Structure formats: structure tokens, C-alpha cells
Amino acid sequence: MKINEIFYSLQGEGVTMGIPTAFVRLTGCNLRCDWCDTLFAYDEGEEMSIEEVIDAIEEMGTKQVCVTGGEPLRQKQTIDLIDKLIDLQYLVVLETNGSQDLEKLPCSDNFMISMDMKCPSSSMTEKMLTSNIELLGPTDQLKFIIADKRDYHHAVSIMKEFEPSCNIIMTPVGGSCLGSLAEWVLKDKLDVRVLPQLHKLIWGDERAR
Numbered sequence: 001m002k003i004n005e006i007f008y009s010l011q012g013e014g015v016t017m018g019i020p021t022a023f024v025r026l027t028g029c030n031l032r033c034d035w036c037d038t039l040f041a042y043d044e045g046e047e048m049s050i051e052e053v054i055d056a057i058e059e060m061g062t063k064q065v066c067v068t069g070g071e072p073l074r075q076k077q078t079i080d081l082i083d084k085l086i087d088l089q090y091l092v093v094l095e096t097n098g099s100q101d102l103e104k105l106p107c108s109d110n111f112m113i114s115m116d117m118k119c120p121s122s123s124m125t126e127k128m129l130t131s132n133i134e135l136l137g138p139t140d141q142l143k144f145i146i147a148d149k150r151d152y153h154h155a156v157s158i159m160k161e162f163e164p165s166c167n168i169i170m171t172p173v174g175g176s177c178l179g180s181l182a183e184w185v186l187k188d189k190l191d192v193r194v195l196p197q198l199h200k201l202i203w204g205d206e207r208a209r
Contacts, residue, residue, distance in 0.1 A: 001077040002027040004045040008060040012199030014141050015167050021064045022057045029070040033122040035173050041070040050081050066093045073100040086110050099127045102135045113140040119151035136166035147173040168192040175200040
């Protein structure tokens with residue numbers, strides 16, 4: 001499998017925010033979001049076996065692993081990697097962009113899906129598979145990256161139409177300017193979590209951790 005980077009840091013997003021985590025970033029993405037902050041993951045990377053990836057994770061001394069991208073489900077071996085990590089008692093979070101079928105993902109207490117639902121500012125809304133929403137359970141999360149009021153209304157409409165049973169996360173584009181988004185959510189009394197991107201608050205836009 002083609003790996004962009006493996007690194008140790010704090011989880012910066014969602015319900016597991018702040019937990020020391022081994023990140024496995026896979027190369028390649030089928031989307032081209034207008035505000036993407038991981039352009040380097042489109043092509044850069046090196047081939048590694050699943051065993052080599054697991055060896056690198058083991059050196060980090062944590063049982064929390066985030067498999068991310070790019071879009072990790074574009075690579076056929078990703079599910080094999082996840083299955084192996086679960087067998088080894090790792091707690092695995094898969095970050096996926098909302099355009100890939102989730103039907104074949106494992107069902108385990110040690111596994112969480114973190115799925116994006118792209119809003120209009122991304123220019124990728126039409127690529128979303130809304131059928132995935134019904135596959136998300138109470139321990140999974142659905143994330144909306146919000147740039148403006150149009151994005152916010154789009155997110156609210158998705159919530160009303162599909163009634164997700166998972167955690168719902170709203171985060172501003174750029175990850176830290178929370179004021180307007182927080183006010184909108186409070187005014188509408190939404191059952192969501194408004195969260196920053198912790199890694200950007202700590203390290204800004206630096207790629208190194």
C-alpha cells in the first residue's frame with residue numbers, strides 16, 4: 001500500500017480529540033476540495049507492506065490509531081490493515097471523505113468511522129454517498145466543515161432529511177474561528193458538537209508534528 005506518512009500526535013478532530021494517536025496517512029484522493037489542507041497527500045508516498053505499517057505503529061507505544069488520507073478507502077489493502085489492527089486490539093478511527101461505500105467495513109467495538117459530508121464550499125457535494133449515513137452507528141461521527149451560512153444550512157438540511165444516529169461534528173474551515181458557527185448552532189438549538197481542529201490551534205498550518 002502507498003503511505004504518505006506515519007506520525008505520532010494528538011488527535012485533532014472529533015470526539016477523540018486530544019488523545020495521543022498513531023496516524024497512518026495513505027496516499028491518494030478522488031476529491032479535490034477547494035479548501036483542502038492535505039494537498040501533499042494526493043501523490044506523495046512510498047510503498048509499504050501491512051507488516052511494515054504495523055511495525056511503525058508499534059514503535060509509537062499507543063493503542064489508538066487513525067487511518068486517514070487523502071482517501072484511505074481508495075486503496076484495496078486498507079480494510080485488511082484495519083482488520084489486522086483490530087485483531088491486535090488497537091482502537092482504530094477511519095477518516096473517510098464521504099464518497100466511498102462503507103458497506104464492507106468491519107463492525108467492532110474497537111473501530112470508529114469518521115465520515116465527512118462535504119458542503120457546497122468544497123465544490124464536492126455532488127460526490128457524496130448519502131446512503132452511507134444509515135451505516136453510521138452511535139459510536140461513529142459525521143463531520144461537516146463549514147465555511148459560511150450556505151454550508152451551515154446545507155448541513156442542517158442533511159441532518160433533517162437523514163436523521164443520523166451518530167455523533168455530529170461541525171467545524172469551521174481553517175479549524176479555529178468558531179464564533180459565527182457557535183452562534184448559529186446555539187440559535188437553532190442543534191444537537192451537534194462545535195469543535196475546532198486542535199492541531200491547528202497548537203501548531204498552526206505546520207505539517208511537522
